[in-house]
Amino acid sequence: DADVTQTPRNRITKTGKRIMLECSQTKGHDRMYWYRQDPGLGLRLIYYSFDVKDINKGEISDGYSVSRQAQAKFSLSLESAIPNQTALYFCATSDGDGYNYGYTFGSGTRLTVV
């Protein structure tokens, strides 16, 4: 199921480096999201975008930035990576027609900052 594709799948980077995680989708959804998953903490929202010109901070946006290059593409950047950003990152999309709020998640990017 490649309708929401994340790259890379795994990445190890050094403290202080800039890194970009990419997400592309073929669902045709306007709404895209970035979450991080940490054991015992569930899924926490980093940023979200309801269309190409719309960018919103989530509950844990500090240290992250995003770019919505097109309806189908939403990138997450860590400007200067730190070890506590080690986590599993998920991109998700949703259909915002008011009836179907269900998310489609990408396969995730496992990021390790050393």
Next chain:
Amino acid sequence: GENVEQHPSTLSVQEGDSAVIKCTYSDSASNYFPWYKQELGKRPQLIIDIRSNVGEKKDQRIAVTLNKTAKHFSLHITETQPEDSAVYFCAAISGGSYIPTFGRGTSLIVHP
């Protein structure tokens, strides 16, 4: 904002037993409650959902119940099988925001 509490954090059952995962929410405006299943190493996937105008919904061995007055909803899995082993997340969404608030997840382990 919305706050979703999920219990238990870990649930261990024998194959064939039933499993129940409970969530409570705080925002009375929330009107959509999806449940996601995340198998080990995989993405979360929507397995069932319920809207605030419905009290119960079933899909084969899984069901979800909603009590709007008490602001809680539950996932019920009957006749559990080893392939039901996964982390389950509940979420609550207000119709105005479209942004779900997730519970912290329940790790369900089904022993053969």
